[in-house]
Amino acid sequence: MTSFSPGFQGRGRRPADRLPPGQYPTEQFPVLSAGPTPKVPTATWEFTVTTERGATHRWSWEQMMALPQEDTVHDIHCVTRWTKFDTHWRGVPLDVFLAEVDTSADFAVVAGHGGYTTNLPLQDLRDGRAWLVHSYDGYPLSPEHGGPARLLVPHLYFWKSAKWVRGLRLTHEDEPGFWEGAGYHDYGDPWREQRTWGD
Amino acid sequence: MRPVPWRPARLLARSPQTPTARTLVFSVPGWPGHLPGQHVDVRLTAADGYRAVRSYSLAAPADGERVELGVQSVPGGEVSPYLADVLPVDALVEVRGPLGNWFVLRPGTLAPVLLVAGGAGVVPLVSMVRAHRAAALRGPLRLLYSVRGPDDLWYREQWADRHADFDLALLYTRVAPPGDRRGPERITARDLAAAAAALGPDGTAYVCGPTGFVESAADLLTGLGVDPATVRTERFG
Numbered sequence A: 001m002t003s004f005s006p007g008f009q010g011r012g013r014r015p016a017d018r019l020p021p022g023q024y025p026t027e028q029f030p031v032l033s034a035g036p037t038p039k040v041p042t043a044t045w046e047f048t049v050t051t052e053r054g055a056t057h058r059w060s061w062e063q064m065m066a067l068p069q070e071d072t073v074h075d076i077h078c079v080t081r082w083t084k085f086d087t088h089w090r091g092v093p094l095d096v097f098l099a100e101v102d103t104s105a106d107f108a109v110v111a112g113h114g115g116y117t118t119n120l121p122l123q124d125l126r127d128g129r130a131w132l133v134h135s136y137d138g139y140p141l142s143p144e145h146g147g148p149a150r151l152l153v154p155h156l157y158f159w160k161s162a163k164w165v166r167g168l169r170l171t172h173e174d175e176p177g178f179w180e181g182a183g184y185h186d187y188g189d190p191w192r193e194q195r196t197w198g199d
Numbered sequence B: 001m002r003p004v005p006w007r008p009a010r011l012l013a014r015s016p017q018t019p020t021a022r023t024l025v026f027s028v029p030g031w032p033g034h035l036p037g038q039h040v041d042v043r044l045t046a047a048d049g050y051r052a053v054r055s056y057s058l059a060a061p062a063d064g065e066r067v068e069l070g071v072q073s074v075p076g077g078e079v080s081p082y083l084a085d086v087l088p089v090d091a092l093v094e095v096r097g098p099l100g101n102w103f104v105l106r107p108g109t110l111a112p113v114l115l116v117a118g119g120a121g122v123v124p125l126v127s128m129v130r131a132h133r134a135a136a137l138r139g140p141l142r143l144l145y146s147v148r149g150p151d152d153l154w155y156r157e158q159w160a161d162r163h164a165d166f167d168l169a170l171l172y173t174r175v176a177p178p179g180d181r182r183g184p185e186r187i188t189a190r191d192l193a194a195a196a197a198a199l200g201p202d203g204t205a206y207v208c209g210p211t212g213f214v215e216s217a218a219d220l221l222t223g224l225g226v227d228p229a230t231v232r233t234e235r236f237g
């Protein structure tokens, strides 16, 4: 066998079971965005869910904040290879929004301010696996991390957790989002290292 | 679609860019080529099998099996000090790429292009400058490059050798060389105003560097009226 990188020792050994393949742990909170950070005022903020038949459900900031809130702690995994353990969030489980929506769609296209989109099977947004979050570590979520509100889908690579989220469009067909159309994997499971097309 | 494979990469040469930054040139058999702005993942393996991976931008346009990276050694970092000063010439690492299909400059772009670099963020942008220099058909290209002081400037030969349709402004943040009329300060709207106006409706801006730099430069551009949809960013962490 050829040996690579002679003399490399490395720093951390991976905490067993918690670090997906090819990731490294960081204490920092790096930022990945394709463009400038949009500034979204909560006064005009709105979250919408549009069904495959075109019915639109809307929540203002006040309505969203009046919904049942959850505090939730997760490890998050970015495709640029950092993993951050035990991040603390507060927000509304997607189940709460979807309970009001009559749909038989299989997929969701998530839209964020600034034109960002990402696609997921609708199933991945249900059963307590996804949240709309507005607080991080006890403070309002800052704009560069997606504030005032972002999606949180911690079981997939973090690009699926759309920043500056403004709505879901439910569809029968899978439609690639922004990064998914530019070479990233359609599903993005960090434990199966689904980073790019064909992984 | 086939997965992007890991390929062995042999270090051919290393040269200093600044006291803490290095150019590394690798030979990568089977390298498929890439576009200016793309990056690779570099994987290191320790004797006990432990592995670490980081992303590094490609510093030169595609050239057969030759792959050039630019690495800033980050104090206390796991990977960058090893690449900058330890990996022996002729030894192997593994690379996977090219990666990133958004922060790229397509060949044959005739519309104005503005590049804004902070520190090591110059690496993918110098690849764009080099591709522009080699292009037969090209539009205007302007680079605003922010560095702490004259000692922190990468790619000096490149800047000494100007070419047509290319314009460069160096913005010093801590120490300015004698005769620099701007004086040392962080990037401001004044530095960007003319370049932003010259972008016009069809131009594209590419902003790259540490997160704080990218946030402020991209905010300044949109504050000057540049359409956010035309500003592409790459944050180094």
Ligand SMILES: Cc1cc2nc3c(=O)[nH]c(=O)nc-3n(C[C@H](O)[C@H](O)[C@H](O)COP(=O)(O)OP(=O)(O)OC[C@H]3O[C@@H](n4cnc5c(N)ncnc54)[C@H](O)[C@@H]3O)c2cc1C
Binding pocket: A012, A025, A026, A027, A080, B039, B054, B055, B056, B057, B058, B070, B071, B072, B073, B074, B075, B076, B077, B078, B079, B080, B081, B120, B123, B124, B234, B235, B236, B237
């Ligand atoms: C798309 C992309 C392209 C990039 N292109 C380039 C490029 O062209 N050139 C370039 O130089 N960089 C580039 N980077 C950044 C690069 O990938 C690395 O992040 C950088 O080299 C630092 O890695 P490191 O392993 O040396 O530092 P890390 O080990 O990741 O540490 C980074 C910092 O955090 C501190 N730190 C973190 N965790 C610990 C810990 N547990 N204990 C102690 N200290 C800690 C370190 O002291 C250091 O200051 C790019 C990044 C991206 C995402």
